Amino acid sequence: MKKRKMMFCCLFLLIAMLSTAAVNNVSATKVFISYGTTQYLTDMGGSGELSVSGDVSSYIKNLFDSAGYTNFFDFWGTRDQQTQPNTVYNYAEWATRFRDTTVILYKGHSLPVTCPISCGNDHYGVYDCEGYNITGGETIKDYEIYNKIYDEGYGSHDFVFLWTCGAGDPSRLGSTSGSHGWGMCASWMGINNAATSLSDDGYDDPDGNDRCFIGFDYLSIWYTNSTNYSNWNYGHFIYYFYMHALQQYWTINMALDAASELTHGDDVLYEDTPLYGGYSIWDPRETPPVSVDSAMHVWGDGNLTIR
Numbered sequence: 428m429k430k431r432k433m434m435f436c437c438l439f440l441l442i443a444m445l446s447t448a449a450v451n452n453v454s455a456t457k458v459f460i461s462y463g464t465t466q467y468l469t470d471m472g473g474s475g476e477l478s479v480s481g482d483v484s485s486y487i488k489n490l491f492d493s494a495g496y497t498n499f500f501d502f503w504g505t506r507d508q509q510t511q512p513n514t515v516y517n518y519a520e521w522a523t524r525f526r527d528t529t530v531i532l533y534k535g536h537s538l539p540v541t542c543p544i545s546c547g548n549d550h551y552g553v554y555d556c557e558g559y560n561i562t563g564g565e566t567i568k569d570y571e572i573y574n575k576i577y578d579e580g581y582g583s584h585d586f587v588f589l590w591t592c593g594a595g596d597p598s599r600l601g602s603t604s605g606s607h608g609w610g611m612c613a614s615w616m617g618i619n620n621a622a623t624s625l626s627d628d629g630y631d632d633p634d635g636n637d638r639c640f641i642g643f644d645y646l647s648i649w650y651t652n653s654t655n656y657s658n659w660n661y662g663h664f665i666y667y668f669y670m671h672a673l674q675q676y677w678t679i680n681m682a683l684d685a686a687s688e689l690t691h692g693d694d695v696l697y698e699d700t701p702l703y704g705g706y707s708i709w710d711p712r713e714t715p716p717v718s719v720d721s722a723m724h725v726w727g728d729g730n731l732t733i734r
């Protein structure tokens with residue numbers, strides 16, 4: 428919910444009481460934006476992950492189209508506006524100014540970035556379209572996103588899902604101070620002390636604040652990884668998640684459960700999956716690769732509806 432809108436709530440109610448005009452036609456404006464990098468080197472997902480990531484992005488965009496969103500943008504990779512730093516910054520600003528609800532999906536990789544003012548906090552970025560260490564390639568930085576939404580009053584980004592490494596760890600959620608933000612969750616959503624402001628288990632203990640962030644504690648699982656049930660993989664999981672989250676009256680939690688049952692087996696709820704309980708995954712950055720533990724992390728309000 429936009430804070431600016433809430434400030435006008437009392438005035439709006441007063442006008443509504445004084446007027447017999449129906450307000451039923453007032454509808455919220457909603458935007459969905461899908462971003463993603465195209466850099467999947469052999470040891471970082473590879474061509475199969477690249478292909479599935481692109482497909483899933485376009486399928487999910489179509490779900491938001493069918494659900495009647497005001498805008499639904501597939502900016503994955505090189506499509507349309509492209510996943511470039513300025514695209515992300517400018518659309519964060521635009522969405523905050525002009526849209527009541529903003530839903531973001533990013534698929535790719537994270538990395539630490541340097542603070543321009545040496546604030547002493549940890550900053551993070553995500554890969555742009557071309558990826559890391561490519562000529563002309565740049566990183567999408569947390570504080571740059573916050574700069575843009577801060578100027579607009581922030582608060583329209585109600586659901587941000589970063590399918591990337593580490594953004595869901597409590598130490599990486601970040602915070603804000605004045606016009607400066609650090610950590611992807613705090614910066615994109617404009618939340619001070621995000622790890623304590625949001626419920627740290629939005630699935631089991633939703634905080635009722637109508638805002639939700641999903642990330643991974645450490646390494647995100649690949650879309651192409653099998654769920655070990657039938658022929659399903661985690662690309663199917665996220666597709667079915669959005670499909671159900673966009674059903675009328677369905678919550679994030681109900682959609683997580685539905686996607687879990689479809690891709691992990693009958694009567695398997697989200698809390699029964701390795702996403703919630705934790706999984707082991709090879710860290711490709713090590714030579715030889717080592718097995719590390721990670722999990723998906725739902726922050727805030729799993730009872731949020733995005734339809």
Ligand SMILES: [Zn+2]
Nearest residue numbers: 542546547609
């Ligand atoms: Zn800083």
